[in-house]
Amino acid sequence: MDLQPVDLRPRLRPRGPARPAALxxxxxxxxxVSREPATARQTAALRMVPFAMxxxxxxxxxxxxxxxxxxxxxxxxxxxxxxxxxxxxxxxxIRKAHPNVPIVLVGHSMGARTSLRVADDPQVAGxxxxxxxxxxxxxxxxxxxxxxxxxxxTEDGTTxxxxxxxxxxxxxxxxxxxxxxxxxxxxxxxxxxxxxWHRRTTAFVMDVLADR
Numbered sequence: 001m002d003l004q005p006v007d008l009r010p011r012l013r014p015r016g017p018a019r020p021a022a023l024x025x026x027x028x029x030x031x032x033v034s035r036e037p038a039t040a041r042q043t044a045a046l047r048m049v050p051f052a053m054x055x056x057x058x059x060x061x062x063x064x065x066x067x068x069x070x071x072x073x074x075x076x077x078x079x080x081x082x083x084x085x086x087x088x089x090x091x092x093x094i095r096k097a098h099p100n101v102p103i104v105l106v107g108h109s110m111g112a113r114t115s116l117r118v119a120d121d122p123q124v125a126g127x128x129x130x131x132x133x134x135x136x137x138x139x140x141x142x143x144x145x146x147x148x149x150x151x152x153x154t155e156d157g158t159t160x161x162x163x164x165x166x167x168x169x170x171x172x173x174x175x176x177x178x179x180x181x182x183x184x185x186x187x188x189x190x191x192x193x194x195x196x197w198h199r200r201t202t203a204f205v206m207d208v209l210a211d212r
Contacts (some may be wrong), residue, residue, distance in 0.1 A: 010086035011070035021063030029109030034075030102212040126208035134167040143175040149204040153186025
């Protein structure tokens with residue numbers, strides 16, 4: 001049975017320079033409905049650690065910091081959209097510490113949906129959405145002026161590949177640019193071709209930040 005601790009709070013883990021020139025915020029996946037606490041040891045969070053490490057290595061000379069967000073709850077939880085609230089909090093915290101520093105969001109699954117939702121934050125320059133969970137009515141207007149990368153495995157049995165295709169078609173009308181990368185034969189966990197996921201995501205982040 002899911003628990004709901006009264007003092008549960010989101011968490012941020014900063015990596016990289018204390019005074020960054022740019023910042024990537026990494027958001028992990030979760031569940032459709034759950035009030036179980038999210039922890040750094042859960043598979044969804046661990047899955048994003050290699051992405052953070054790859055970004056840190058590639059961005060060292062450019063002053064890139066990589067922060068990871070830990071949610072309060074594992075679930076999206078309907079209209080409450082729990083991780084969206086947490087991501088807004090995280091962006092506010094980054095703004096307090098590093099005003100005017102450009103941010104690229106990197107999210108997987110539920111974290112990708114969350115990243116796309118909060119792309120309208122004034123410091124966000126781009127979003128890398130990996131295997132995003134994007135229902136048919138997911139909004140796209142908030143992507144105005146942002147660069148977007150969507151990658152999705154063609155054999156994903158958790159978040160439908162075709163849903164990302166439909167979302168990308170709508171989002172192209174709003175975003176400054178949108179790249180869609182199908183990953184042939186890949187499932188939801190991004191384990192069959194990890195190098196491709198890491199390289200394309202990192203290249204996108206570096207390219208967005210080079211423009212800024």
